[in-house]
Amino acid sequence: MKRARIVRIILVVLISFIIFGPLSSLVIWSVAEKWYWPHLLPQQVGLFYWGKVFQGRMMQALQVGVLIACVVTVLSLIMTVPLGYVLARFRVPFKAAVLLIFLLPQAFPQLPVFANATVYLYRANLGGKVPGVILIHMVGALVYAVWTMTAVFKSIPASLEEAAINLGASRIRTFWNISLPLAMPGIIASALLIFLYSLDEFTGTLLVGSPFVLTLPVFMYNASQGYELPVASITALLLMVPGIILLLVLERYLKAEYLSSFGRI
Amino acid sequence: MKRLRETSWLIVAVPSLAIVVWLFFLPFIRSAVTSFQTEDGAWTFQNYITAYRLYAGDVLYTIFVSGVSLIAVLIIGILVSGFARIYGGGVVEFLFKIPLFVPFVVVGHAMRVFLAPHGLLNSALAQIGLVNLDNPPSIAFSWVGISVALAWKNMALAILLILGAFESVGDTFLEAARNFGAGWFRQVKDVLLPMSLTSIAVAAVLIFTSMLASFSIPMMIGSGKGAQMLMIDVYYRIVYQHDYGVANALGVVSYITAMGAAVYYLRSVTKG
């Protein structure tokens, strides 16, 4: 037991270094106003770049990104809550085929497919525009939402609904009065995760939206590729905030099945 | 489960299906079809020949980097999950959940500044005399950097899935082994691991595909020298050379690799 405690302490220190080491260099760069080699730490530290970031294009990217994420979340929920319910409750024709199509985007690399989707979107004159970015985000979000919604509704015992139908409630009414309120915690949890997915989406936004529609990840990517390291680092720190908040809030509800598609943004 | 015979339920599926079909299923088919076409639409294998000539090494490199990262992730993931399962997770578990919520681009950028030759890691190691800064090892801008970043990002997912599987193994199975003197490692090796193989294989496939398909991380900390990750080649082929034929041929190679991994693992698991 004592050995386990020592191992645990060593482990925690080591893991903290592994997890926070890379992140700490973001913090240092975010306040570095002047940093020439061979100085190991910045020669001049300050919040100059923080001010710069908050006045510049970043705010615009943030606004656009949040707007896109809101629309994606709402549309995904509207489309997948009924669908998830049907998939969870009924044996219906073509179910396997439908589920297979919703499995595809999980099973294959997105970039080559999205590159071809971009051709379609540009043909429809949606390329480089916010609706186009919303649509490409919807692909990932929908897949994720369909699977979690189905899981959420499956976790509600059918007997609770049968009890209501037994008392004379219609299917629709039962869904409204019984299933939906019971599913609400699950729906809210996955709504938050869809929101975060859209906020963090990179590949699709880069292909479809960039450079005309910039969200925060693409903005950060550009800044990093341009080696504006303080700007990129500040944006990177800002990008982590929603995720960390969600992690703290949702920690208890983070079930593996909700998250399995999440490491793949 | 109630049986509905009507196909009218598809009405609720149509909006979401339409989007996924239009922007994933059809582009997927298109990429496969155009990989066999010239720019003028004639049928050809030329794209694959060019892809093979220019990028055969990159395909192997991608599989190598993804494979190494996957093995690292699995080994660490299994050991940490095993520790957390037997002695309790707590802080360790929480810390490892953090990377799950750090976007890929942020990981790429953070690793680039952290692992650069004169980055924070080398500077810190130089302070305790482990690294000579006049000739520092460049972890970033090499396959090691890509592997480290990919492993860092995917570790959270691996631990989430593996620990989930480990938790579902009852205490008594472990105690029965402890009773005979099985230590921590043997409990993991003899009991937890074999009893969770299916879940671990699923996690491995998910993670491997994700690594194979990684784009922003190798873009930011990969080396311009030598072999490239496959997605970088696809991206450059499209954005710089506007050559959808070869890019799609590479895309098809990546689909097949991803599928191959899935089929191989699922089969070996269900059979063995």
Place this chain on the structure above:
Amino acid sequence: MEVRVENLSKNYGAVQALRDVNLSFVDGGLTAILGPSGCGKTTLLRCIAGFLEPTSGAIYFGDENVVGLPPQARGTAMVFQNYALWPHMSIFDNVAYGLRLQKLPKDEIRKRVIDALNMVEMMVAPDILERKPTALSGGQQQRVALARALVVRPKVLLLDEPLSNLDAKVRQRLRVELRRLQRQVGITTIYVTHDQEEALSMADQVVVMDCGEVRQVGTPEQIYRNPTTAFVAEFLGVTNVLAGTLTPDGKAVVAAGTRIPLPADVPASSDHYTVVFKADAAYILQDQPTPQDAVAFTGELVEVFFVGSTYRHYVKAGKEMLLVDSPSRVAGPSVNVVVPRAELKVYPGAPLGHDVEPTCSVG
């Protein structure tokens, strides 16, 4: 191996799972630890096995205090309620596991595994060694689990509700076999159960626990016939538990409207008493006078159930509902429930106010 527990306590934060337990287990015999779920019996077993470290106290195996030793150094072997056979290993590998960890030669391992499986009568089919545990029935799995425990020749055998996942019929048969086997190998055995019938029928010694404390230790007969506390009395058998109050003169207790003289060994120190008698110890009279050495409760017959071997009568007497088992159906409505004085136990303190439920929330 003589096993003794001295002043053993185990706390989980503020919760006391074991409170100052002192026990000695029959050397080479079977001791059953009986109690409702959450009474601390499993905690005690796991402390002995070494899966839990006690907060304080000592556990002696012979003269050696084993507290602090890892499980494998104690020479115990445990059998679990859910069998805990590793599903990915064959029967042979399961049983051989402990021997392999001891790095015994292959031949010897094989011989001992087959011996152990023979002992539990599991060498039933030629291919049994290669089968996976999931191909076996529950009873068979538990036999294999027993073989896995016995094959390492433990000094102490620990059984954690080993039969409670099994069908009633299989359970009955395995009880007999387990007992026979235990006598044959003569290993000190500690058997945790919540089934009093199991405890009473199998054990040399029964320990009744509640709330992390030992309530009574004795032979099955002593425990059943002379429960020394209200809890033990309540826990064993189909029992009537009545609330009683002391009469002003301090010589008797009134329960269900009937005056019961206070037995000589019960002090008149409490306002409230618990009166207990077993359903099969009482009988029903209608008009006949009450015998001398008995107490009669007057009440109304509410319902009679046929429960197989007897008729169970429900008699409402005052606020209490009395249970009386009787070989024939008695007609009501007004009846007298007669209990011989010797069968009537009176304990100081109010009843716990429940049937056989945990009295405390202990893990």
Place this chain on the structure above:
Amino acid sequence: MFRKVLPIVIGLLVLASLLPACGGGGKAVTLSIVTAGDTNMEELQRNTFGPEFVKKYPNVTINVVGTGPGDAGSQAIYTKLKAQKDAGTKTWDIDVAIVHQSIMGKMIEDGLLLKYVPDTSVAKYVISEDAKNALGTNVEGYVIPMFHSQTAIAYNPEKVPNPPKSYAELVEWIKAHPNRFGYNGVKGGMSGVAFVAGYLYWKTGKYDLLSKGPYDKANEAGWVDIFKELKSLPCVITQGNAGTLDMLNRGEIDMGPVWVDMFILWKNDGRMNPKMRMVLIEPGMPGQPMYVVIPAKAAHIAEAKKYAEFICSPEQQAAVIVGKMGWYPGIDATKVLPNVSEEAKAKLFGDIPAETLNKYGLTFPLTPYMQDMNTAYEEAK
């Protein structure tokens, strides 16, 4: 619970449906300026030219989009304009674009550009060779060079006291100092391409042929071998134009090809150690102009012309391009330099004197040659 969420849902939906309509609107003109190049190009428009222009024309607001470095940045602009042309859109949503030379061929061929230069007051100053010919495409009338940029070798004088004067000396230095020279290949921005092109000019000695034409694949014999030799040198491959600058500043390399304009900007911003210097080596390295163009169906053609006129006026060129940024002017230098302070001139020609620039400031190869050069570079393993 759902009843409470419903209004929010509907509200967001309405918002979403209105979103595409929000682009234009309003009486004031929003001029959409799209620029290729690194972020410095974007910031130049957004923070310097834009506000100055708005002071002069208060009814105009400026919206600047940067499309990223290298050919890809210009390609993005082309793709967008082409999509709108193919979709038959009446007006396009780019008013002024600032692009590289390499995209001009396609843009003019597809009829995406307006021949606007003669309508402007600065037409008479647009005299450079660049303004007539972009890598073999006749661009006269379609473009005004906003500025001319040049690549050069930047170095750390502490580590490289005697900088090389030619590619030959540079190669010797690289061999003597493994992994202390870095460039960004041919994928990550044009400074690497320029370095590779200069190497090709040196090895083949065919600068005139490659830069003026005609195109003949026969001239490409032996390229793969030349690049194999280049790739066998112990060089570091950096992450893009800015990556070279960053590694130089971080002391991770001692020398590398850079864009002069970016190098000076980094110094001005304090992002680059002021001690670093540049040298232009023999037989020379390519430079290129950034062109100001106006799409054929720009929504605000009048304002767009005014904007182009404004940023290419001798005053702004003197004040901003040369004076503030320290870059080479895009229009007739004789009309610009007199308005520039001596200090700024000294800065402009500090590391690379005007005569060196005239001698070693080359152009990129013609577009087909350049494409083949990149492919040959990729193929050399």
